[in-house]
Amino acid sequence: MACPQHHDSLLPSQAFLWFLLLDLGLLPSPSFAACGDPPTFPNMEISGPAKLTYDVGERVVYKCKPGYQKVVSETIFTICGADNNWPPISSDACRKRSCSTPRDPLNGQVNVLNGSYELGTQIQFVCNNGFYLVGAETLHCLVKGSSVEWSEEDPSCQKLLCQPPPEITNGGYSTDQEEFEYLDVVTYTCNSNTGPDPFSLIGEAKLHCIGRNLWSGDPPECKVVKCPYPTVPNGRQTSGFSAKHYYKSTVTFACLEGFFLQGHNMVVCEANSTWQPALPRCGKEPPPPPTFRPVSRGIQSSRSAPSGSAPSSSQSGNSKSSERLHCERGRAWIIAVTIVLQEYSFIYA
Numbered sequence: 510m511a512c513p514q515h516h517d518s519l520l521p522s523q524a525f526l527w528f529l530l531l532d533l534g535l536l537p538s539p540s541f542a543a544c545g546d547p548p549t550f551p552n553m554e555i556s557g558p559a560k561l562t563y564d565v566g567e568r569v570v571y572k573c574k575p576g577y578q579k580v581v582s583e584t585i586f587t588i589c590g591a592d593n594n595w596p597p598i599s600s601d602a603c604r605k606r607s608c609s610t611p612r613d614p615l616n617g618q619v620n621v622l623n624g625s626y627e628l629g630t631q632i633q634f635v636c637n638n639g640f641y642l643v644g645a646e647t648l649h650c651l652v653k654g655s656s657v658e659w660s661e662e663d664p665s666c667q668k669l670l671c672q673p674p675p676e677i678t679n680g681g682y683s684t685d686q687e688e689f690e691y692l693d694v695v696t697y698t699c700n701s702n703t704g705p706d707p708f709s710l711i712g713e714a715k716l717h718c719i720g721r722n723l724w725s726g727d728p729p730e731c732k733v734v735k736c737p738y739p740t741v742p743n744g745r746q747t748s749g750f751s752a753k754h755y756y757k758s759t760v761t762f763a764c765l766e767g768f769f770l771q772g773h774n775m776v777v778c779e780a781n782s783t784w785q786p787a788l789p790r791c792g793k794e795p796p797p798p799p800t801f802r803p804v805s806r807g808i809q810s811s812r813s814a815p816s817g818s819a820p821s822s823s824q825s826g827n828s829k830s831s832e833r834l835h836c837e838r839g840r841a842w843i844i845a846v847t848i849v850l851q852e853y854s855f856i857y858a
């Protein structure tokens with residue numbers, strides 16, 4: 510008859526023998542008298558190699574993980590309990606290490622993003638106006654070996670400079686500076702033309718150095734801008750009289766007696782030597798009379814009735830005579846009906 514292998518089914522006499530052998534250290538530890546994995550912590554780890562099981566009474570010693578430091582002098586440990594459980598222990602003994610206190614760079618500042626310089630925090634570097642950052646903007650406090658360090662070298666703030674802005678044809682700026690500082694200005698002017706018409710400056714005359722090699726805009730253009738002499742048949746100029754019209758020259762028009770203006774009465778000479786908008790026309794046909802539209806009046810006077818309703822319901826004292834007539838007719842009707850009703854009740858009283 511084969512002996513049963515399982516401990517639970519041991520006979521009393523066999524159990525005695527088994528405990529005896531266990532006491533003598535001749536048998537492996539039984540599964541019901543051991544602890545499993547000891548508790549884990551974000552800031553502590555067990556000292557030495559881990560085991561699969563731990564005997565009752567066996568001690569596990571903890572040490573701080575890299576990046577953490579011990580803040581108590583005692584050994585941190587736990588003991589496998591008789592109930593096969595690890596009694597809880599505090600993890601306050603290991604605190605995050607802090608990275609070195611960063612210093613403001615010259616011409617810049619360092620910003621603390623997380624309120625401290627502890628493991629896992631970030632700091633950010635910003636340069637003053639007129640300076641730019643060389644190096645990493647954000648540093649992280651990371652584990653290095655058993656301690657902590659900033660992820661990168663501190664960056665520095667360098668003075669921001671602009672190279673001279675582009676040269677232009679028919680114009681330029683009057684300085685031979687090799688480099689420009691932050692917010693320095695160059696002013697372009699157009700050359701005087703040897704031909705009959707002057708050069709006009711189109712665009713911004715002044716450029717500012719606003720970043721590292723960055724100017725506030727494109728340089729202007731210098732060229733002859735000349736619009737054709739503006740004539741409007743059956744019309745006359747009312748302002749902007751000139752024999753020649755250059756860039757941004759402005760002319761206004763009116764029509765002669767009996768003619769009506771179509772288009773805009775004011776035009777401007779634009780960079781492509783055309784009048785904008787197009788020159789107006791003076792025609793025989795009068796413009797269409799302004800149409801009666803209760804919708805637009807409803808929008809103008811906010812306290813009047815909704816735009817869809819009849820004008821007679823308007824309370825805003827409108828100046829349109831047709832509307833007033835309509836109101837008065839309505840009032841007359843009400844008076845007439847009231848009189849009729851009064852007479853009716855008088856007769857039958």
Ligand SMILES: *[C@@H]1O[C@H](CO)[C@@H](O)[C@H](O)[C@H]1NC(C)=O
Nearest residue numbers: 621622623624628629630631
């Ligand atoms: C630190 O602050 C930054 C920016 O506010 C945030 O994105 C990051 O999650 C914070 N880190 C920690 C560890 O609190």
Ligand SMILES: *[C@@H]1O[C@H](CO)[C@@H](O)[C@H](O)[C@H]1NC(C)=O
Nearest residue numbers: 778779780781782783784785
């Ligand atoms: C001239 O420039 C104006 C804008 O200023 C533009 O609307 C017009 O189309 C241009 N005309 C020609 C002929 O390029």
